[in-house]
Amino acid sequence: MEYRKLGRSGMYVSEIAYGNWLTHGSQIDDDLARQCVYAALDAGISTFDTADAYAETRAEAALGSALAGVRRESVEIFTKVYFPTGSGKNDRGLSRKHIMEAIDGSLHRLKTDYVDLYQAHRFDYETPLEETMQAFADVVRAGKAHYVGVSEWTVDEIRSAAALAKELNVGLVSNQPQYNMLWRVVEPEIMPVSEELGMSQLVWSPLAQGVLTGKYSPGMGAPAGSRATDQNGGKDTMGKWLGDDVLARVQRLEPLAASAGIPLSTLCLAWVLQNPNVSAAIVGASKPEQIKENAKAAGLTLEDALLKEIDEVLEPVIERDPRKVDSCHSRP
Template identity: 90%
Template sequence: MEYRKLGRSGMYVSEIAYGNWLTHGSQIGDDSARQCVQAALDAGITTFDTADAYAETRAEAALGSALTGVRRESVEIFTKVYFPTGPGKNDRGLSRKHIMEAIDGSLRRLKTDYVDLYQAHRFDYETPLEETIQAFADVVRAGKAHYIGVSEWTVDEIRSAAALAKELNVGLVSNQPQYNMLWRVVEREIIPASEELGISQIVWSPLAQGVLTGKYSPGKGAPAGSRGAGENGAKDTMAKWLGEDVLTRAQRLQPVAESAGIPLATLALAWVLQNPNVSTAIIGASKPEQIKENTKAAGLALEDALLKEIDEILEPIIERDPGKVDLCPSRP
């Protein structure tokens, strides 16, 4: 495993992080969750990403249980706040009330006194940004989080938040966007601004939710047990990747990976890590053996000729429009 600094902070994170969206508390049980977390630790992964809304808070609880007995200082735990965690009007968003209540709930479920990074899962258009950043600053000052970050915010939103965080002397160190060979909407605006501001990327969906593993073939249904066949939310979020042209071109990457002597999934993860503004790429494996395979991407340098070949294959289907940053349901 290799490690990188998170933004302009002094904290290191593992190049491959283990995340539990769609897995812990829903797709796999607690025993499997513990096995996967142990496999991640054995592979040198120290960074674990979750959110209070994942599996209706069960994912946080599963991660907390799986990390029981692990030396707290040896891992970096990330969680997020924004999406609903209950039926009430205040059980969501980025109001001071919800942030202060949500962090306590997350810490209780994660069985820890603090998280290393507390992230705004989306931008809240119904709460003043000043209120949100002040609340995050108070979470940090209370010792409940070391750093703060955002997820799927636009470049203007990130700049505004960074300015407020600087005034309050708290570390806004990260953004968590979707980023992979096919989805590059952060490259034109967000990554240059992040480099300027001392913010780095924590990448989700580096494998395009499995499409860049080669398991999905054009003209065939999604394999049984895969995310594309599931009913737990993944099927809808990955619909854009299941078109014939996308799947055909993804399959054309197989011989490219073979020529490099690595599996396609490893190639896709290594591609993301070639970007120096990326601190870590989140994997969401449901089986221990998948984790061991994916960590081979850490520290792997790809030659320019190989990167060019990837672009030539995928160019017609690469999404680069910065206006498509997440298309968040909270956005007016």
């Protein structure tokens, strides 16, 4: 495993991070979740990403149980706040009330006194940004988080938050966007501004939720039991990548991966990590073997000629429009 700094902070994260959206507390039971976490640790993965809203808070609880007994200083635990965690009118958003209550709930479920990174899961248009950033600063000063970050914020929202973070003397170090070979909307604006502001990317869906593993074939339909058929989230979020035009081009990546001597999934994860503004690629897994395979992408360097070939194959189906960052606001 290789490790990178998170933004301009002094904290290292593992290039491959383990995330439990759609898995812990939903697709897999706690015993299998524990096996996956142990497989991640064995592979050198030290960074674990979750959120209070995943599986209605069960994902945090499953991760906390799986990490119980692991030396706390040896791992980096990240969680998020914004999406509903209850039925009350204040059980969501980025108000001071919700943030201060949510962090305590997350720490309880994660069985820890602090998280290494506390992230705003989306931008809250109903709460003054000043209120949100002050609450985050107070969470940090209370020792309940070391750093703060955002997820799927626009470039203007990030700039505004960074200015307030500087005033409040709190470390705003990261953005968590969707980013992969097919979805590159953060490249034109978000990444350059992030680099300028001392922030880096923690990438979710680096394999386009499994599409970039090559297991979905054009004209064949989604395999039974795959994420594309999962009613808990995958089916709704993968539609844009399941067209035959996209799947056919993904199939054409297989020979390129073979020529590099690596599986397609490893190629696609390594591609994400070629970007210097990316600190980690967050991968999910429902089986320990998947974790071990994904971890092999760390430290790989892809030749420029191979990167060019990838672009030539995928160009007609790549989404680059920076305005599409807004379209992610409804997704976890």
